[in-house]
Amino acid sequence: MSSNVNPAQFRLGKPLVVAIDGPSGSGKSSISREVARRLHAAYLDTGAMYRAVTLSCMEAGIDLTDSVAVEAAAENADIALSLSPDEEWVRVSGRDVTDAIREPVVSSSVSAVATTLGARAELVRRQQQLIRDSGLRIVAEGRDITTVVAPHAEVRILLTASEEARLRRRGIQLGGTQTAAALKEQVLVRDAKDSTVVDFQQAADGVVTIDSSDLDFEETVSAVLEVVFTSTH
Ligand SMILES: Nc1ncnc2c1ncn2[C@@H]1O[C@H](COP(=O)(O)OP(=O)(O)O)[C@@H](O)[C@H]1O
């Protein structure tokens, strides 16, 4: 798929919140980051915030099944993250955890935080504040951005891909280090757990679905920009 959309067509100054949800490995982070670059917008990776809380809990020896303790940890966590699509960093209490939050051990545990409703409420509040602080020119991605965090966003997209494509992409991304069983655990099993608290498998009313199974990276970026264009003109 090619695109005639020129990002210059999206005027600066007008609010442009682009909300993108989808399952693991669908391309949310990488596609959203590139779309943000092209739109000269900020970029918010909300999954990084769930991961940062998870790492904090694990390091503090907090039992991830103790919802009261996990909620308190989310409320107390000192998380800072880059909102620039050109810089990737996440800090907890001033310490760089950019790589640590992507470790498989965090991926395997993060659903415990994501399914703690009190922790979600706290992170949703912070995400809404970050979106306001961006001056409402931002691409925000996660699982509940189109429905809970930014239901009134100018553009709302569900980015999907087949299980096979998502497993293949995650496997390549992790450098072929994971067994098929470990990949399934980190992608499909995690999605099943996360789906118990938020629906990111079906598009809510008004949300446009883009299936990237048969699209390459550039084609997917173009498809998102097309939706941004048609949703705002
Ligand atoms: N359309 C695509 N075709 C091929 N690879 C893709 C596509 N979209 C994303 N990728 C790659 O798949 C991997 C997973 O993407 P990522 O953005 O981390 O997904 P998510 O944030 O949804 O888990 C990354 O290495 C990314 O570069």
Ligand SMILES: Nc1ccn([C@H]2C[C@H](O)[C@@H](COP(=O)(O)OP(=O)(O)O)O2)c(=O)n1
């Ligand atoms: N808005 C969000 C973002 C992420 N989550 C949860 C779901 C995921 O298991 C974790 C990590 O999210 P992340 O987007 O980094 O996950 P991926 O590995 O990219 O699929 O956080 C969520 O519940 N709500």
